[in-house]
Amino acid sequence: MSQSTQTDVNKWTIEDAERVYGVSSWGGGYFEIGQNGHVHVIPEPHHHNVRIDLKAVIDEIRDENIQFPVVVRFHDVLRSQVVNLNETFAEVIADAGYQGKYRGVYPIKVNQMREVVEEIVDAGAPYDYGLEAGSKPELLAVLAYNTNPNSLTILNGYKDEEFIKLALLGRKLGRKVVVVIEKFSELTLLIKVSKEMGISPIVGLRAKMQSKGQGRWQGSSGERAKFGLNISEIIKAARLLEQEGMSDTLQLLHFHIGSQLPEIRAIKDAVNESARIYSELVKMGFGLKYVDVGGGLGIDYDGSKSTADSSRNYSVKEYVADVIYGMREVCDLEGVPHPHIVTESGRAITAHHSCVITEVVGEIKPDGAQLDTSEGSNDHILLKNMRDLAKYLSADINLQESYNDATQYKEQASDAFKLRVISLEELGKIETLYWQIMRKIKYFYADRDFVPEEVQSLDFSLSSQYLCNFSIFQSAVDSWAIDQILPVVPITGLENAPVNDGSLVDITCDSDGKIDKFVIEHAIDHVLPMPKITPGEPFYLGLFLTGAYQDVMGDMHNLFGRLNEVHIFSHDDDPQDFYIEEFVRGSSVEHVLSVMQYHPSAMAIDVKKLIDKEVAAGNIKPREGVKWTDFYEHCLAGYTYLNTTNK
Numbered sequence: 001m002s003q004s005t006q007t008d009v010n011k012w013t014i015e016d017a018e019r020v021y022g023v024s025s026w027g028g029g030y031f032e033i034g035q036n037g038h039v040h041v042i043p044e045p046h047h048h049n050v051r052i053d054l055k056a057v058i059d060e061i062r063d064e065n066i067q068f069p070v071v072v073r074f075h076d077v078l079r080s081q082v083v084n085l086n087e088t089f090a091e092v093i094a095d096a097g098y099q100g101k102y103r104g105v106y107p108i109k110v111n112q113m114r115e116v117v118e119e120i121v122d123a124g125a126p127y128d129y130g131l132e133a134g135s136k137p138e139l140l141a142v143l144a145y146n147t148n149p150n151s152l153t154i155l156n157g158y159k160d161e162e163f164i165k166l167a168l169l170g171r172k173l174g175r176k177v178v179v180v181i182e183k184f185s186e187l188t189l190l191i192k193v194s195k196e197m198g199i200s201p202i203v204g205l206r207a208k209m210q211s212k213g214q215g216r217w218q219g220s221s222g223e224r225a226k227f228g229l230n231i232s233e234i235i236k237a238a239r240l241l242e243q244e245g246m247s248d249t250l251q252l253l254h255f256h257i258g259s260q261l262p263e264i265r266a267i268k269d270a271v272n273e274s275a276r277i278y279s280e281l282v283k284m285g286f287g288l289k290y291v292d293v294g295g296g297l298g299i300d301y302d303g304s305k306s307t308a309d310s311s312r313n314y315s316v317k318e319y320v321a322d323v324i325y326g327m328r329e330v331c332d333l334e335g336v337p338h339p340h341i342v343t344e345s346g347r348a349i350t351a352h353h354s355c356v357i358t359e360v361v362g363e364i365k366p367d368g369a370q371l372d373t374s375e376g377s378n379d380h381i382l383l384k385n386m387r388d389l390a391k392y393l394s395a396d397i398n399l400q401e402s403y404n405d406a407t408q409y410k411e412q413a414s415d416a417f418k419l420r421v422i423s424l425e426e427l428g429k430i431e432t433l434y435w436q437i438m439r440k441i442k443y444f445y446a447d448r449d450f451v452p453e454e455v456q457s458l459d460f461s462l463s464s465q466y467l468c469n470f471s472i473f474q475s476a477v478d479s480w481a482i483d484q485i486l487p488v489v490p491i492t493g494l495e496n497a498p499v500n501d502g503s504l505v506d507i508t509c510d511s512d513g514k515i516d517k518f519v520i521e522h523a524i525d526h527v528l529p530m531p532k533i534t535p536g537e538p539f540y541l542g543l544f545l546t547g548a549y550q551d552v553m554g555d556m557h558n559l560f561g562r563l564n565e566v567h568i569f570s571h572d573d574d575p576q577d578f579y580i581e582e583f584v585r586g587s588s589v590e591h592v593l594s595v596m597q598y599h600p601s602a603m604a605i606d607v608k609k610l611i612d613k614e615v616a617a618g619n620i621k622p623r624e625g626v627k628w629t630d631f632y633e634h635c636l637a638g639y640t641y642l643n644t645t646n647k
């Protein structure tokens, strides 16, 4: 196992597990390692005694015969995040004597699942928390689900005439629908359509900001930003509305400088810049009411509280304070009213509420099978040399030299095999000896202060690859696409010191389908310390903070479809208890095939015909033929992932 996690095995405590996996650091108060060595969920951090053992959730899922992998959604966590953001704004607004209100919206692109949106709307109702849509399909959903006349519906993204008409339908239904102008021509279209229909719109202008966010999404601001109006266009847009007698429709100024902002400075700068634009527009006579500071509130995925791309160097409270105090300061200097504040935080609302539970279904060891390497009479000299090296290896000799020799023999053996000098059997024995030598060298170095670089890399090359029943492309697409770090933790066995190290590979036929970056002891490591896995007993890993984007952006690579999902609520009366409120079935094979234009029922008939033909020819017994036909249909209707339950 890696040097960093070497702790005295007998003195291992839950605190050590906590230090290694950092659960409390990224858990946001919702996750902890319990005294029993299982990962626990605390659905509402103010009620610390209410805790759910994830192992108990897994047992329940198994009892219900629901197949893994499974997305576990904690609706209490989602509600708690909505309440927390709204309460934090309310508190800071009161403390600051700020005169505007907070009118947040949830951008549904971050997780459009109906149950997620419904829960957010419900939890946000007391705060008039609204929704944001960035496309026509999202707008159609938002129109149906955001029915509170006091909350905002914010529309971003590029728009066509239908999109604008749908927004105006929202106005007819008495909603506060704000059409945010992303490019100038949208405004001319909006003016034309709203006049034709005789419906007054609410207009927002998105500003292209000079203030840049850092991190992965910094391209969302600056002159080459894809969305927004530059300063001259903002002035032109305001004047156009004035000329058309529609000044009063201009109510909101919007910006969004990128998602997952790691640096609080960027937020302060952008708030300041937007406050100046807002103030000037107000002084030009436009009665703007809202400033929308967009999304970007980050998540500390790696628990480092740093400016690393997967982290953030501020708390929610600091973020809120910087928005409110920053806005107040500029407005007071300019003598303009404090605007209502809108945020479009998506990631911060949803990331914690769901995780993926996957079963470890195999272990791939680099040294594979161990052949018998005892002496034979005609052994080739390369095999003899390797055997001698293994035999005389001890802590007292020059280990680095042994490492080099072994590596050289192995390379020579590979060449010799290709030149037909040694046999397959001899090559296999040399390989077995090589890995034995490497394991020993690593072992002898374990308590030394200086470890050469090659030997350090043995940690990784000797580590196992754990085969997990899931697809990165479906369940953790950002870890593949943009190197996003997501916490991975064994669900059980954390009460004992880890016994092994490994990286994860998924079940797709794609060598990119792997996870080999983990946050271990607050640093990036290529292997995950693993507890003992008992053969024959299922073992589960949790992939956490998947509620934002990961849940909905996955693809069907290899035709692995959407996951089975369970929705968990805690019981008020029993602090240890929970119930599965809903089971949402994942994609069936039939479903993913039909998305790709197959006709599963016709396929079943075709395969039956083929089987019948073999039955007629006497190659399959009639009774067997029926079984094969049923089996094919059973698999078509089944789950796309590995069936480890054999039910």
Ligand SMILES: *Cc1c(COP(=O)(O)O)cnc(C)c1O
Residues within 6 Å of the ligand: 107, 109, 110, 134, 156, 256, 258, 259, 260, 294, 295, 296, 297, 344, 345, 346, 347, 348
């Ligand atoms: C994606 C997006 C958001 C959400 O950003 P988060 O970082 O997830 O909070 C908000 N507003 C706009 C305009 C976006 O494009």
